[in-house]
Amino acid sequence: MTQSAQAARDHATSVGAAALPADAVDFSSEESLDELRSLATSAGAEIAGELSQRKDRPDPATLIGQGKLQEIAGAAASVAADLILFDHDLSPSQQRNMERVVKARVIDRTQLILDIFARHARTREGQLQVELAQLEYMLPRLAGRGVEMSQLGGGIGTRGPGETQLETDRRRIYRRIRHVKQQIENVRRIRAQQRQRRESVPVATVALVGYTNAGKSTLFNALTKANVVASPRMFATLDPTIRGAELPSKRKVLFSDTVGFIRHLPHTLVSAFRATLEEVQRATLILQVSDASSPISAEQDAQVESVLKELEADKKPRLRVMNKIDLLPPKQRESLRDTDLRDKDATIHVSAAKGIGLSTLLDRIDAVLEADRPARVLLRIPQKEGKTLAQLQAGARIYSRQYLDGVVVMEAEAPASLLRRMREWVVE
Numbered sequence: 001m002t003q004s005a006q007a008a009r010d011h012a013t014s015v016g017a018a019a020l021p022a023d024a025v026d027f028s029s030e031e032s033l034d035e036l037r038s039l040a041t042s043a044g045a046e047i048a049g050e051l052s053q054r055k056d057r058p059d060p061a062t063l064i065g066q067g068k069l070q071e072i073a074g075a076a077a078s079v080a081a082d083l084i085l086f087d088h089d090l091s092p093s094q095q096r097n098m099e100r101v102v103k104a105r106v107i108d109r110t111q112l113i114l115d116i117f118a119r120h121a122r123t124r125e126g127q128l129q130v131e132l133a134q135l136e137y138m139l140p141r142l143a144g145r146g147v148e149m150s151q152l153g154g155g156i157g158t159r160g161p162g163e164t165q166l167e168t169d170r171r172r173i174y175r176r177i178r179h180v181k182q183q184i185e186n187v188r189r190i191r192a193q194q195r196q197r198r199e200s201v202p203v204a205t206v207a208l209v210g211y212t213n214a215g216k217s218t219l220f221n222a223l224t225k226a227n228v229v230a231s232p233r234m235f236a237t238l239d240p241t242i243r244g245a246e247l248p249s250k251r252k253v254l255f256s257d258t259v260g261f262i263r264h265l266p267h268t269l270v271s272a273f274r275a276t277l278e279e280v281q282r283a284t285l286i287l288q289v290s291d292a293s294s295p296i297s298a299e300q301d302a303q304v305e306s307v308l309k310e311l312e313a314d315k316k317p318r319l320r321v322m323n324k325i326d327l328l329p330p331k332q333r334e335s336l337r338d339t340d341l342r343d344k345d346a347t348i349h350v351s352a353a354k355g356i357g358l359s360t361l362l363d364r365i366d367a368v369l370e371a372d373r374p375a376r377v378l379l380r381i382p383q384k385e386g387k388t389l390a391q392l393q394a395g396a397r398i399y400s401r402q403y404l405d406g407v408v409v410m411e412a413e414a415p416a417s418l419l420r421r422m423r424e425w426v427v428e
């Protein structure tokens, strides 16, 4: 099965989407379905119809009720849809049972996201990370699936990791996972070396983070005059890009653009993309980019917050950038006020596409970095303070390290914001 054959087929695919909000706590089912629609289009699907059902107690065998399932089967047949997308996690057996009834391929949101990632991975590292996520997703789903999978042909959600897809032998998959992990480890090592080289000339790094499609790459291009791909498709960026720029004060900084976040991000993806997200963990300053024109930007921000927390990057100096203000009605736009840096949530309003507010943003970045100058200090940290040591490891340059009676004595250079958090261990 070749990539181009899959692409041609995907293009012709019609999709019936049945939505059941998995975590309707903050995203309404409508918003959730909107997002599923964008994801489907980003994967190259054409949407042929949508159905939704609220159900307090999901059916363990088929998730939705028999009646609804028949309804989907009928609707799918009438529009010749060959793929049904569910906005809900499906167990392997639910997926199988439903496929039997609807006579079309059934995939869930996680599989759809994995598929988009597989399409967009350009670098070796990105491809390896996606393959790892796919293998780990596939592993519990192997049982009884072998024959069917080999008969599926191309299409969304079948873009498995090459030949491995057809090898139902668990052991071979385990072996492949080990191999891919090793390869990722190699890439990581190279990346760490590159970083070390970069950091030997101390330059602050500014990482752009945010929900997928918030406009990170557009802003990155505007700030660094680079030319990375920006696109209305979700997850256009997978591979981190780093580029230098000069701030108004003539201070040199490195900006890094990375993969976007999404609600309910498949866990296999978060862990597979750890190496990529290290750029965020090491950043001096985080620019949290939000789409000001999105009706659900607050919910999206909450999701970003939780991923930052998971990466232990939520305490880093941060500037909030509300992007796409050109899309807001004039009245609303006039009422926007950038907030002061002294605020906990300093916010700047910009339009990366129209070049509005960028000089203010650059000034603010300059000011934050000025206030967060690194200082060289001597620290005495009890060895049991693992978290503190890890924070230093991630955010400081360490010049020397000695172990004495359960205490680590270190000479390190770290930004003021980090040192404030370890005041009790600073000796001089």
Ligand SMILES: Nc1nc2c(ncn2[C@@H]2O[C@H](COP(=O)(O)OP(=O)(O)OP(=O)(O)O)[C@@H](O)[C@H]2O)c(=O)[nH]1
Binding pocket: 210, 211, 212, 213, 214, 215, 216, 217, 218, 219, 229, 230, 231, 232, 233, 234, 235, 236, 237, 238, 258, 259, 260, 261, 323, 324, 325, 326, 327, 350, 351, 352, 353, 354
């Ligand atoms: N109107 C308007 N559109 C914008 C602005 N900034 C970005 N966009 C559009 O928003 C879409 C997404 O932009 P990207 O820069 O690719 O977003 P991203 O955050 O990098 O997305 P991923 O890499 O997919 O996570 C593109 O179609 C951009 O042209 C803006 O200021 N105004």
Ligand SMILES: [Mg+2]
Binding pocket: 216, 217, 218, 229, 230, 236, 237, 258
């Ligand atoms: Mg991008």
